[in-house]
Amino acid sequence: MGWKRPGKRAVLKTQDRKTKLKGLFNLVAGLAAMVGLAACATTTQQQVDPYAALTDNDVAIAAMLLQRTLDHAPDGTTRRWTNDQSGHSGAITPVRSYIATTGQYCRDYQEDISIGGKSRQFLYSACRDEDRWGL
Secondary structure, three states: OOOOOOOOOOOOOOOHHHHHHHHHHHHHHHHHHHOOOOOOOOOOOOOOOOOHOHHHHHHHHHHHHHHHHHHHHOOOOOEEEEOOOOEEEEEEEEEEEOOOOOOOOOEEEEEEEEEOOOEEEEEEEEEEOOOOOOO
């Protein structure tokens, strides 16, 4: 049984995504510092926010792949991207699709990012508005 895309085609705004993701990582970094997880360590923005090292082209490639993946890929299907210019790469895997209590169609997905040979995994949720997926 295949997954069917709901409603209109979503448009993920690249700069909005990058800004939201940076804000999320800044919040996490602040919370970690408050509870002492970052005590006695010098933490730079680069260490806390893996998206800071992505180029605008990386983000554009990843955003297009995220859009297509959330629109078309069944849960458990991994889609990969690579930017030969920067050497950065990543993957997106939808892990769960559901209807939220608000009635929005949502998907949980795993994002893998590889920068400078170091890979990190993140789990996000995105819900679809009339015209785009929102984080």
